Structure formats: structure tokens, C-alpha cells
Amino acid sequence: MTGEPAGPRRPVQERGLRTRAAILDAAVRVLAEEGYAAATTVRVQERAGVSRGRLLHHFPSRDELFVAAVHHLAATRLGAQLGELELPDEPGARIDAAITAMWASNGQPEFLASLELWLAARHDEALRAALLPTERRMGGILLDTQRRLFGDELAARAEFAPLMELLVTSMRGTAMTYAITDADAASEPNLVLWRRLARAQLLGE
Numbered sequence: 001m002t003g004e005p006a007g008p009r010r011p012v013q014e015r016g017l018r019t020r021a022a023i024l025d026a027a028v029r030v031l032a033e034e035g036y037a038a039a040t041t042v043r044v045q046e047r048a049g050v051s052r053g054r055l056l057h058h059f060p061s062r063d064e065l066f067v068a069a070v071h072h073l074a075a076t077r078l079g080a081q082l083g084e085l086e087l088p089d090e091p092g093a094r095i096d097a098a099i100t101a102m103w104a105s106n107g108q109p110e111f112l113a114s115l116e117l118w119l120a121a122r123h124d125e126a127l128r129a130a131l132l133p134t135e136r137r138m139g140g141i142l143l144d145t146q147r148r149l150f151g152d153e154l155a156a157r158a159e160f161a162p163l164m165e166l167l168v169t170s171m172r173g174t175a176m177t178y179a180i181t182d183a184d185a186a187s188e189p190n191l192v193l194w195r196r197l198a199r200a201q202l203l204g205e
Helices: 007-034 041-048 052-058 062-084 091-105 109-121 125-150 160-178 190-203
Strands: none
Touching: 007 041, 007 052, 007 062, 007 109, 041 052, 041 062, 062 109, 062 125, 091 125, 091 160, 091 190, 109 125, 109 160, 125 160, 160 190
């Protein structure tokens, strides 16, 4: 006897994954739309349409839930974004397209949810302790995504990693202003400057 086949358990496992995904998605929406102070596990439970027991089974604590939600969905959608892009081969055009994609990612709900967590963590040691390790992991995922956006040739330049750090911090700071305005992020004037800077650093233009 080799034991019970694994097949019958698969629907149960798939339901568990769907439930977890629904909870994570709801947590990001609550953070982005209502803010950290109003983001309770009860609100997430309501938005996800799951029982209290199911939510606690997947995420025993509030901090664990929100940290996992933001970073899991951000990583997933960074990968999905790459799959949807048509990136040109010509280096200059590739840089322009990659900069546009980087900036667009700062308009996603995950950015607003992350912003809520970053600000809350200033005064919450438990949240900060939960957030820092995942922030480091996300930094690696983000840099890998940027390498794929720009392509192997450009990513191999010595200037690439420090340039990406500068661009990310500049874009995040700029994106914060859009959290309280109705301005069109697609017409952000700094896009031109970011493209020029990247071309100068990576192509010497």
C-alpha cells in the first residue's frame, strides 16, 4: 500500500489558495482605500467574504496579514507586468519603455498600501519588525524585475544598480504627491528627466 492518492486533496488545496489570494487582495484594497488606522482584520474579512476562522487560519496576526498582502501582490503583479509589455530592442527606446513601466508601477494600489505600512511602522515596533525582512526581499525582486525590463546588456553596466536605486527613490517621492491630488500621473514632467538621466548613465548620451 502506498497510501491514499494525493488527487482528491487537490481541490481542497486549490480552495485554500483561492481563499488566501482573496484575503490578500482584500487587505491591499482596504489599506489603499481606507488607510492603516481603519484597516482591521474585520474589514478585510468583510471585503474578502470569508469567515473569521478562515482568515485567522491563514494569517494569525494583523501585521502578518498586511505585510504579506502588500508584498505578495506587488511581486505577483510585477511579474505580470513584464509579461504584458512589448519591450523594444533598440537601447534608447528600451530605456524609455522601462522608465515608463517603472513609473506606472507606482500608481498601483500596492504602492498606496505600502505607503500606509511604511508610515505606520515609524511608531509601531512590531509592524516594523515584520516589515523590514520582507522589504529586503522585495528589494531583490524589484532589482531583478528592473534587470528584465532594461535587458541584459544595459543591466550589466556598472552604473545600473545605483541608477535604479536613485530612480526608485525619486519615483516613490514623486508618487506620494499623487496620493492627495487628482493630477494625471501619465503626464508627470519628471518622466522626461528620468529618461534623460538613464540614457546619460547607461548610454553616455
